[in-house]
Amino acid sequence: MFKPGGLEHGGRLRAASLRFGIPLADWLDLSTGIAPYGWALPDIPVTAWTRLPEQNDGLExxxxxxxxxxxxLPVAGSQAAIQALPRLRRNARVGIVSPAYAEHAAAWRREGHRLLELSEAGVNRALERLDVLLLINPNNPTGRRFASEQLLAWHARLAERGGWLVVDEAFIDCTPQHSLALHSERPGLIVLRSFGKFFGLAGIRLGFVLAPSALLERLAELLGPWAVSGxxxxxxxALLQDYAGQQLQRQRLRVDSERLTALLCGNGLAPTGGCALFQWLVAAQAPLLHEFLAGNGILTRLFDNPPSLRFGLPPDEPGWLRLEQALQIFAKEFAWAP
Known part of the structure; x- marks a missing residue:
């Protein structure tokens, strides 16, 4: 079984290439939940390369x-904020709605905080014992979306005693109406946004923290100057100002998400959950399907608890055809029992 060491993430094509003996260029990577397409990139001024970054360049x-x-606050990917935020509190009792992106728990545990993994149903019972509640909306990997009213109610209870609600909105750009961004000035509410996933530019390493100014100042001091490259x-x-391009991206992602759902359902693999950027399938035979697809150069994201797979979107028609053919072959060769 292909299982990379340490905390697992999607996109580890080099490890998959070595494991299965398939060249890097021959893989269809569906493991990351990142938009597989974007749009034409703008020209980069020479000064962006030759001068230190400055805050008055228009990004903020x-x-x-x-x-x-x-x-x-712009940061070097929301991952930078995930790792830094736990350093702004001491000896906190932290509840994390699980399953969830593993880096959150790892970062809080690394700083000595006490962690409690919660189901969504268990939040209300545990909230009075928590200093911090952390969740992903929509959730990664389940795709479950939390109602804004519920989140704000939880935040109000935490904020009464100086607690935090941290909401990771890495996958919310296709449904911005469900974001808590407009409420992020409230004390104790911290919203993390990823740039690379929706814009299809993971390599740019950019994210944003939305929070009250006082907290952003503490976080900026901790991260140091020039956190984001010129x-x-x-x-x-340029891309944040391209509203027409953003609308086209949302439309394309929604259409392809529906297409992926239909493709999986058509092969007896009805998704358990998902959002515009990925679909999530819970099944006892998930490891078998993951191994079969990887053997055919298609990389998905495998989870152990519960046994499940996350499917990202193919980037083009050859990718869609390749996935469809592989799923059809799997359905014929194996007795699939979700």
């Missing part, structure tokens, strides 16, 4: 307009 203004907020700032500024 473009991002505030995009998210509809008064204050935010070229990344230049590209992101």
């Amino acid at each position: 203004i473009a991002a505030r307009d995009y998210y509809g907020v008064a204050s935010l 070229p990344s700032r230049a590209v992101a500024t």
